[in-house]
Amino acid sequence: MSNWLSVQNLSVDFVVGGGRAPSVLRALRSVSMDIEKGTVFGIVGESGCGKSTLARVLSGLTAPTDGQVLLGGKPLGMDRDKAQRRRIQMVFQDPGSSLNPAMSVRSMLSQLLSFHQIVPRDQIEARCRALMAQVNMPVDALDKKPGSLSGGQRQRIAIARALALEPEILIADEPTAALDVSVQASVLNLLSDLIRDLRMTMIFISHDMAVVRRVCDRMAVMYLGQIVETGPTGAVFEDPRHPYTNALMAAVPRLVPRAAGDYQMLKSEQPSPLARIEGCTFRGRCPKAGPVCATLAPGLDGGAHRVSCHFPRAGTNPVTEGSSHGH
Amino acid sequence: MTDHSGFTVPTEAPAVRAPRKRLPGKARFGLAIIALYVLAGVFGPMLLPFDPDAANILQRLRPPSAQHWLGTDQLGRDFLVRLLYAIRIDLPVAFLAAFFPMLIGTALGAVAGFFGRIPDIVVSRSADIVQAFPVYVFLLVLVFALGSGATSFILAATVIAWVGYARLVRGEVMRLREMEFVAAARVSGLPPMRILATHVLPNALPQTMIYFMSDIVMMVLVLSSLSFLGVGIQPPTAEWGRMIAEGQPFLRSQWILSVAPGLMLMMFGIALSLVADGLDEWSRK
Amino acid sequence: MTRILEIADLRVDLSRAEPRVSPVGPVDLWLDAGECLGIVGESGSGKSLTLKAILDLLPDGLTRGTGTQKIAQGGKLVPTDPRRLRGAKISMISQEPAAALDPLMRIGDLIGEIVRHHSGCSWAEARLRAVDLLRRVGVPDPETRARFWPHELSGGLKQRVVISMALACQSDILLCDEPTTALDVTIQAQIVDLLRDLQVNDGLGLIFVTHDLALIRQIADRICIMYAGLIVETGPSAEIFSNPQHPYTRALLSALPDIEQSEGRQVPIEGTPPAATAFPQGCRFAPRCLRASDVCRQAAPALLATEDAQGVKVACHHTGDVT
Numbered sequence: 001m002s003n004w005l006s007v008q009n010l011s012v013d014f015v016v017g018g019g020r021a022p023s024v025l026r027a028l029r030s031v032s033m034d035i036e037k038g039t040v041f042g043i044v045g046e047s048g049c050g051k052s053t054l055a056r057v058l059s060g061l062t063a064p065t066d067g068q069v070l071l072g073g074k075p076l077g078m079d080r081d082k083a084q085r086r087r088i089q090m091v092f093q094d095p096g097s098s099l100n101p102a103m104s105v106r107s108m109l110s111q112l113l114s115f116h117q118i119v120p121r122d123q124i125e126a127r128c129r130a131l132m133a134q135v136n137m138p139v140d141a142l143d144k145k146p147g148s149l150s151g152g153q154r155q156r157i158a159i160a161r162a163l164a165l166e167p168e169i170l171i172a173d174e175p176t177a178a179l180d181v182s183v184q185a186s187v188l189n190l191l192s193d194l195i196r197d198l199r200m201t202m203i204f205i206s207h208d209m210a211v212v213r214r215v216c217d218r219m220a221v222m223y224l225g226q227i228v229e230t231g232p233t234g235a236v237f238e239d240p241r242h243p244y245t246n247a248l249m250a251a252v253p254r255l256v257p258r259a260a261g262d263y264q265m266l267k268s269e270q271p272s273p274l275a276r277i278e279g280c281t282f283r284g285r286c287p288k289a290g291p292v293c294a295t296l297a298p299g300l301d302g303g304a305h306r307v308s309c310h311f312p313r314a315g316t317n318p319v320t321e322g323s324s325h326g327h
Numbered sequence: 328m329t330d331h332s333g334f335t336v337p338t339e340a341p342a343v344r345a346p347r348k349r350l351p352g353k354a355r356f357g358l359a360i361i362a363l364y365v366l367a368g369v370f371g372p373m374l375l376p377f378d379p380d381a382a383n384i385l386q387r388l389r390p391p392s393a394q395h396w397l398g399t400d401q402l403g404r405d406f407l408v409r410l411l412y413a414i415r416i417d418l419p420v421a422f423l424a425a426f427f428p429m430l431i432g433t434a435l436g437a438v439a440g441f442f443g444r445i446p447d448i449v450v451s452r453s454a455d456i457v458q459a460f461p462v463y464v465f466l467l468v469l470v471f472a473l474g475s476g477a478t479s480f481i482l483a484a485t486v487i488a489w490v491g492y493a494r495l496v497r498g499e500v501m502r503l504r505e506m507e508f509v510a511a512a513r514v515s516g517l518p519p520m521r522i523l524a525t526h527v528l529p530n531a532l533p534q535t536m537i538y539f540m541s542d543i544v545m546m547v548l549v550l551s552s553l554s555f556l557g558v559g560i561q562p563p564t565a566e567w568g569r570m571i572a573e574g575q576p577f578l579r580s581q582w583i584l585s586v587a588p589g590l591m592l593m594m595f596g597i598a599l600s601l602v603a604d605g606l607d608e609w610s611r612k
Numbered sequence: 613m614t615r616i617l618e619i620a621d622l623r624v625d626l627s628r629a630e631p632r633v634s635p636v637g638p639v640d641l642w643l644d645a646g647e648c649l650g651i652v653g654e655s656g657s658g659k660s661l662t663l664k665a666i667l668d669l670l671p672d673g674l675t676r677g678t679g680t681q682k683i684a685q686g687g688k689l690v691p692t693d694p695r696r697l698r699g700a701k702i703s704m705i706s707q708e709p710a711a712a713l714d715p716l717m718r719i720g721d722l723i724g725e726i727v728r729h730h731s732g733c734s735w736a737e738a739r740l741r742a743v744d745l746l747r748r749v750g751v752p753d754p755e756t757r758a759r760f761w762p763h764e765l766s767g768g769l770k771q772r773v774v775i776s777m778a779l780a781c782q783s784d785i786l787l788c789d790e791p792t793t794a795l796d797v798t799i800q801a802q803i804v805d806l807l808r809d810l811q812v813n814d815g816l817g818l819i820f821v822t823h824d825l826a827l828i829r830q831i832a833d834r835i836c837i838m839y840a841g842l843i844v845e846t847g848p849s850a851e852i853f854s855n856p857q858h859p860y861t862r863a864l865l866s867a868l869p870d871i872e873q874s875e876g877r878q879v880p881i882e883g884t885p886p887a888a889t890a891f892p893q894g895c896r897f898a899p900r901c902l903r904a905s906d907v908c909r910q911a912a913p914a915l916l917a918t919e920d921a922q923g924v925k926v927a928c929h930h931t932g933d934v935t
Contacts, residue, residue, distance in 0.1 A: 251798045
């Protein structure tokens with residue numbers, strides 16, 4: 001089912017600053033995407049692009065201002081019942097604050113297992129131990145509080161918490177950003193193995209492109225609340241169409257220097273997300289912006305590999321996009 | 328190559344903080360003193376066969392002797408026994424006078440801080456109203472209205488003192504509710520009240536406990552002050568503040584009658600403050 | 613290549629430890645004019661402390677051990693007190709630029725103050741110079757921006773301002789302590805480009821500390837890999853990356869995903885870095901090293917040049933072994 005988890009025209013606005021002149025922060029601007037069951041979908045973007053807000057809407061923490069999320073055809077809003085809540089779980093970025101410092105691991109897991117009645121009362125302890133094994137943690141970790149665990153260990157516990165509810169979808173919001181390099185590998189390997197073994201769907205949010213390339217089947221690139229490009233991971237990396245994607249790929253430091261291409265470094269900074277921008281939000285920094293970009297916002301056009309741009313790069317990808325204002 | 332994230336090998340340096348934190352020396356010392364008071368209050372009177380309220384004018388104002396270790400007071404009652412009996416009044420009453428406000432104030436503050444909007448408005452404005460009155464005036468008014476004695480005092484204290492706890496807990500809860508583990512609990516499907524009770528409040532408790540310890544000290548002093556003024560615990564019941572007042576006319580001859588209860592009060596207050604201080608340090612480590 | 617900095621036997625000691633406990637050192641460093649030296653390591657490797665020790669800016673509880681430090685003055689290398697170098701010959705930028713900017717001063721004045729301190733010119737001239745410096749570091753519309761308050765600037769702009777303050781000191785060397793870690797990758801690319809520009813065109817020497825191996829590959833001419841307070845491998849950047857010799861360097865490279873590769877699993881490194889109070893006798897990486905043997909556990913290997921020279925030095929008993 002290619003549109004099992006479907007996001008349709010999702011917009012989220014926040015009102016910031018009170019007083020006489022409150023402004024509107026448009027965190028998500030009419031975002032649409034479809035995620036196939038059993039795949040790993042990556043979302044990349046820099047700060048302010050809206051990826052965390054998207055995660056919060058999907059996990060039911062934030063209400064959309066407009067648009068909807070559909071799971072298996074049925075709308076999934078903020079008012080979810082217990083069963084619906086179980087289906088989507090999240091691993092947060094900072095394991096230091098995403099675990100309750102006053103609760104032992106056992107208490108935390110037991111509470112969830114008994115609240116959702118996942119196993120009968122007398123099997124809760126056994127299930128806790130099994131969860132520890134699943135995330136490669138020793139059983140005595142159950143007695144510990146987060147304060148006595150290292151960053152990598154805490155993140156494993158956070159993964160165990162998410163798994164305890166047997167979700168169908170796991171959202172990983174920058175799961176390794178706060179960890180040391182040598183530990184990132186073990187947490188990422190764990191996530192990949194679990195996704196494969198448990199046949200879950202994962203939404204992997206990251207600013208680290210190298211990791212996304214390895215882990216994800218399909219991906220979306222976000223900028224200032226919109227998706228600018230989306231498609232199979234390999235295609236987007238090898239053949240970025242949107243000027244922003246291109247600049248992003250080029251800006252990532254590489255262990256092996258990149259061959260010279262039409263790499264253009266972005267010269268300026270992002271505009272404020274409070275700004276009202278007519279037309280394409282990227283045009284202020286875009287090396288290819290033309291007059292039409294100031295008046296008309298491009299839609300997200302194309303087949304499997306889609307771009308939101310009036311002047312996308314000519315692709316080597318045989319599935320060409322059809323932009324209504326193509327060059 | 329194998330994945331080295333095995334069972335028993337930690338993959339990186341553990342957190343710096345040690346899992347067990349010891350209560351600092353001053354807190355343990357304070358607790359020891361409080362324990363002594365409790366023991367003295369419970370067992371002391373049993374060991375000394377005097378009735379604290381039985382007046383015996385012929386024996387009034389005697390200095391310390393083999394029979395009366397601290398002498399007698401102005402009505403001939405054994406002084407030491409009265410001091411010990413006073414523990415049975417001051418400690419429990421002060422404790423309860425701090426305990427009920429803590430229960431009510433914590434609950435109200437937690438709800439106000441967590442849910443915001445209407446609950447917050449109701450609780451905060453009520454707190455403002457209570458605080459608008461000068462404390463002792465309010466207290467005296469209530470005590471006059473309710474009559475004097477231990478029960479009225481506890482009731483009056485509850486009406487006034489819940490505000491401190493409510494403000495404290497409200498602030499803590501507002502801070503904690505923004506933390507990611509609360510968001511994680513919501514994603515897990517736990518309902519808001521349960522999150523508040525099982526996740527948020529346990530983290531707010533250390534601060535509340537510290538405040539509670541200091542509050543007991545306050546209550547002891549307030550109770551003694553009111554009794555000194557004659558509107559708290561009524562005679563002939565032994566109570567430190569009352570005893571200080573009753574000993575006033577005899578400061579020249581039997582000064583121990585005022586000084587001893589004062590010292591008892593002071594040491595108890597210091598002991599509680601040490602415990603509060605120690606708890607504060609312990610929670611910061 | 614003129615050498616502008618030479619440090620020998622640099623150590624950072626715990627202030628009140630008897631016998632001596634050194635979380636960092638001994639470490640030898642040098643820098644040539646217009647060169648970028650990269651120091652790479654994970655958290656706990658001591659890379660930040662090393663940088664801070666150069667200017668004796670260590671936090672409470674740590675002191676700089678004895679060791680010599682020479683800086684170029686009038687064409688010769690002369691021993692100097694590190695404290696006199698601060699804000700003069702050597703400047704520093706770090707991960708949190710906001711901490712270096714007084715929130716109560718407009719940025720033009722912040723830079724102007726430094727210019728005046730170093731050149732003694734008038735306020736008016738200092739302000740003009742400040743605008744020039746802002747232009748030099750790529751701040752758009754510098755005349756207007758000079759009137760901004762620090763909180764009105766984005767992270768990338770703040771970092772540029774801090775770099776311009778270092779330039780105002782007319783420093784020969786800029787120490788960079790993870791300056792781009794908190795920045796978006798496109799902004800990081802801009803800052804790295806700026807630093808490269810200053811290095812190549814203005815002859816600014818850089819010592820750049822980071823945990824990001826790929827980033828160091830981009831910016832550094834020569835690199836040092838640090839582990840548990842010591843340099844385990846050093847040499848020209850290209851050499852180290854094409855032919856890593858130390859087991860830790862190799863392990864680090866295997867642990868990283870590279871954007872060019874879509875296949876393969878990263879390999880985590882088993883074990884824990886040792887705490888400074890419990891450094892093992894012998895090689896500090898031995899407990900985690902797959903190649904460790906008895907000699908490794910007994911004797912600490914020295915940092916020695918490899919047989920095929922190329923400027924690479926490795927601290928390992930087993931270099932030259934084929935794996």
